[in-house]
Amino acid sequence: MTRMDRTGLTRRALLGRAIASGALAVIGTGFIAAKDAAWALEVTHITADEMAALLQMARDIYPHDHVADQYYAVAVKGYDAEDKKQMVAEGVAALNAAAVAAGHASYAAIGWEEDRVKVLQSLQDTPFFQTVRGGLVTGLYNQKEVWPLFGYEGESFSKGGYIERGFNDINWL
Amino acid sequence: MVAKFELSDDSVVVVIGTGAGGGVLSNELAQKGVKVVALEAGGRYLPEDYINDEWESFGQLAWTDPRTTSGDWRVAKDFSGLPAWIVKAVGGTTTHWAGASIRFQDHEWKALTNYGKVEGANLLDWPIDGAEMAPWYEKAETKLGVTRTGDRAGLPGNNNYKVFEKGALALGYKEVHTGRMAINSADYDGRMACQQTGFCFQGCKWGAKWSAAYTDIPAGEATGNLEVRDHAHVARIVHDDAGKVAGVEYFDKDGNLQLQKARVVCVAGNSFESPRLLLNSASTMFPDGLANSSGMVGKNYMRHTTGSVYAVFDKPVRMWRGTTMAGIIQDEARLDPSRGFVGGYELETLSLGLPFMAAFLNPGGWGRSFTTALDSYENMAGMWIVGEDMPQETNRVTLSETKDKWGLPVANVNFTDHANDVAMRNHAYARGQAIYEAVGATRTFPTPPYPSTHNLGTNRMSENAADGVCNKHGQTHDIANLFISDGSQFTTGAAENPTLTIVALAIRQADHIANELSAGNL
Numbered sequence: 001m002t003r004m005d006r007t008g009l010t011r012r013a014l015l016g017r018a019i020a021s022g023a024l025a026v027i028g029t030g031f032i033a034a035k036d037a038a039w040a041l042e043v044t045h046i047t048a049d050e051m052a053a054l055l056q057m058a059r060d061i062y063p064h065d066h067v068a069d070q071y072y073a074v075a076v077k078g079y080d081a082e083d084k085k086q087m088v089a090e091g092v093a094a095l096n097a098a099a100v101a102a103g104h105a106s107y108a109a110i111g112w113e114e115d116r117v118k119v120l121q122s123l124q125d126t127p128f129f130q131t132v133r134g135g136l137v138t139g140l141y142n143q144k145e146v147w148p149l150f151g152y153e154g155e156s157f158s159k160g161g162y163i164e165r166g167f168n169d170i171n172w173l
Numbered sequence: 174m175v176a177k178f179e180l181s182d183d184s185v186v187v188v189i190g191t192g193a194g195g196g197v198l199s200n201e202l203a204q205k206g207v208k209v210v211a212l213e214a215g216g217r218y219l220p221e222d223y224i225n226d227e228w229e230s231f232g233q234l235a236w237t238d239p240r241t242t243s244g245d246w247r248v249a250k251d252f253s254g255l256p257a258w259i260v261k262a263v264g265g266t267t268t269h270w271a272g273a274s275i276r277f278q279d280h281e282w283k284a285l286t287n288y289g290k291v292e293g294a295n296l297l298d299w300p301i302d303g304a305e306m307a308p309w310y311e312k313a314e315t316k317l318g319v320t321r322t323g324d325r326a327g328l329p330g331n332n333n334y335k336v337f338e339k340g341a342l343a344l345g346y347k348e349v350h351t352g353r354m355a356i357n358s359a360d361y362d363g364r365m366a367c368q369q370t371g372f373c374f375q376g377c378k379w380g381a382k383w384s385a386a387y388t389d390i391p392a393g394e395a396t397g398n399l400e401v402r403d404h405a406h407v408a409r410i411v412h413d414d415a416g417k418v419a420g421v422e423y424f425d426k427d428g429n430l431q432l433q434k435a436r437v438v439c440v441a442g443n444s445f446e447s448p449r450l451l452l453n454s455a456s457t458m459f460p461d462g463l464a465n466s467s468g469m470v471g472k473n474y475m476r477h478t479t480g481s482v483y484a485v486f487d488k489p490v491r492m493w494r495g496t497t498m499a500g501i502i503q504d505e506a507r508l509d510p511s512r513g514f515v516g517g518y519e520l521e522t523l524s525l526g527l528p529f530m531a532a533f534l535n536p537g538g539w540g541r542s543f544t545t546a547l548d549s550y551e552n553m554a555g556m557w558i559v560g561e562d563m564p565q566e567t568n569r570v571t572l573s574e575t576k577d578k579w580g581l582p583v584a585n586v587n588f589t590d591h592a593n594d595v596a597m598r599n600h601a602y603a604r605g606q607a608i609y610e611a612v613g614a615t616r617t618f619p620t621p622p623y624p625s626t627h628n629l630g631t632n633r634m635s636e637n638a639a640d641g642v643c644n645k646h647g648q649t650h651d652i653a654n655l656f657i658s659d660g661s662q663f664t665t666g667a668a669e670n671p672t673l674t675i676v677a678l679a680i681r682q683a684d685h686i687a688n689e690l691s692a693g694n695l
Contacts, residue, residue, distance in 0.1 A: 060540075061539045061540070062539060062543070062544050063540070063541055063544050064544050064547070064548060066548070117540060124539075133537075133539055137531050137532050138228060138528070138532075140531075141527055141528050141530075141531035141532075141547075142227075142228050142528045146527075147527055150527050150547065150548070150550045150551060151489065151491070151550060151551030152493065152526060152527040152550060152551070153491075153493070153494075154225070154226070154526075155225030155226060155372070156225065156370050156371055156372075156494075157225045157370050157372070157378045157379075160368060160370075161368030161369045161370030161371070161379075161495075162331075162368075162369040162370065162371070162494040162495055163367075163368045163369040163370075165494075166332075166491070166494060167329075167331045167332065167369035167494040167495035168329060168330060168331050168332060168335065168495070169332065169491075170332040170335050170336070170489075170490060170491075172488045173335055173336065173339050173612065
């Protein structure tokens with residue numbers, strides 16, 4: 001099972017904060033954490049390196065600089081599953097192979113987004129890429145916790161709609 | 174008192190589908206004392222059941238049974254199993270529709286005459302016209318409580334409308350207003366006024382938008398003449414040795430095949446399911462499907478020339494607040510071939526929530542070009558293009574190799590734009606972008622069509638039996654007691670959102686069927 005710990009207060013998450021050096025830290029076996037320990041993700045079916053690659057891939061496909069990693073982690077955590085692990089292993093291997101072919105150590109090790117995007121573009125017609133991209137459309141943008149980051153207010157019925165709450169409050173026209 | 178009729182009762186009119194066509198027809202017949210069994214594939218949902226959440230609501234209401242697609246339209250690539258975004262529920266797509274309720278323009282009833290022959294298109298004049306339809310439109314507007322008709326006031330403009338209106342006026346457009354909407358601007362017909370909640374597409378939780386689900390259906394049931402059977406998936410229409418339809422086979426909610434006998438059958442399953450049903454009802458006597466001696470069943474599928482234009486500004490708009498589609502520019506709906514195409518188009522305000530914007534702004538798109546658009550979601554305004562598309566015989570519904578869970582071949586929907594459709598869409602994109610640029614848009618997005626909501630024409634009405642499937646009353650040319658009662662009877666699509674016309678035709682058809690039953694002609 002995948003476990004998400006947003007408080008980041010587990011022993012391993014704290015450990016992750018101590019030793020992390022990049023945006024994401026792969027820490028030992030089956031564990032990945034954010035640098036600031038805002039969240040931590042344990043993997044059991046796929047490897048931590050594979051999860052780190054998926055997270056980077058999610059960020060590169062739908063990059064929003066004001067959206068923290070934890071939301072991308074939620075969007076891809078479902079790939080840590082028995083019936084997904086082969087697809088992930090093959091997909092990430094292909095990603096890394098393309099990165100190596102372009103002169104990099106691995107996909108996740110590429111420093112500039114622009115260079116990672118070139119690797120992704122070379123694979124964008126593959127089922128792996130399309131599965132991950134398609135899954136993110138709902139996996140990322142349908143998280144209610146993400147909506148306020150875009151200003152989207154979600155349902156309004158429970159508040160009586162906007163009839164008295166600014167449906168026509170535009171003031172700059 | 175809700176009626177309950179025997180399966181063996183062959184005196185009933187069976188209506189298949191309960192949306193704008195079937196739901197209204199069922200009620201109108203019941204009001205006249207005609208006994209009706211309405212078969213609805215979906216379940217019952219009322220305002221308290223509707224969900225203000227785009228994907229969750231989609232899961233609740235949308236028709237997601239399998240369909241297949243082919244042709245050059247982008248929907249076939251991006252949403253290959255979902256050619257339409259329509260509803261499977263009692264009340265049909267009247268739960269989801271935006272409420273825009275505008276009449277056809279007079280010239281649109283006679284497209285072939287007024288546009289002339291268009292190469293590659295299969296244009297035809299309707300066997301009815303604006304004068305014939307005027308009183309039925311008035312009844313439909315009264316039923317739906319359409320704003321800006323009768324003495325009903327318009328809706329107030331929301332933020333998205335204000336941006337749209339300012340841009341439209343800057344470009345010199347004159348027919349710009351908050352629309353003729355089947356959404357109450359004041360309490361009407363026992364339903365409350367719009368609370369500017371948004372989520373019009375997810376079912377109106379206030380009941381301020383007209384939907385057959387909570388108006389015509391319960392009104393019909395209250396007469397004691399209407400029985401609505403939900404979760405009834407129709408498989409086949411059966412006929413007798415004389416070639417008249419005699420009943421309808423359907424799978425009930427428990428999956429058992431039932432046969433409801435019938436005096437008259439009215440098909441209103443929308444422009445995919447209605448021709449599919451006629452084709453799936455092929456028999457030794459009718460090897461090409463019912464009512465298909467013309468070969469036109471399934472052909473001439475139209476979906477309106479659509480598309481959207483979104484734009485971002487340097488300040489917030491919050492387009493999702495308030496009525497989703499209460500805003501229209503009608504100037505481009507005129508016939509003016511000097512623009513490079515025949516027919517016209519309406520521009521209507523539209524908004525999507527963040528989840529659907531991510532899915533539909535540029536399906537398949539990714540990377541910063543895409544995400545920086547969503548980063549400005551709060552500063553975004555949007556409009557929808559609704560234009561007349563050309564009927565083409567090759568745009569058609571056929572039976573697919575794929576079968577549904579009952580083992581019935583599903584509908585394959587083949588569609589490719591006509592050159593006229595492309596020219597119109599490009600014109601509309603440019604105008605839409607100019608409208609927003611006139612208000613200071615920093616970036617605009619000509620957005621491709623969504624899965625279709627306006628599905629029309631696959632059992633079209635024609636004067637001559639060789640040109641179409643049904644006559645001016647929706648009665649099939651081949652089988653006197655078989656009627657087409659939904660948007661599939663449209664001869665051409667016109668530029669207007671079709672629901673008002675479907676409702677007007679249903680009221681008119683109910684009058685005709687009741688008269689014919691009384692006269693002993695059916």
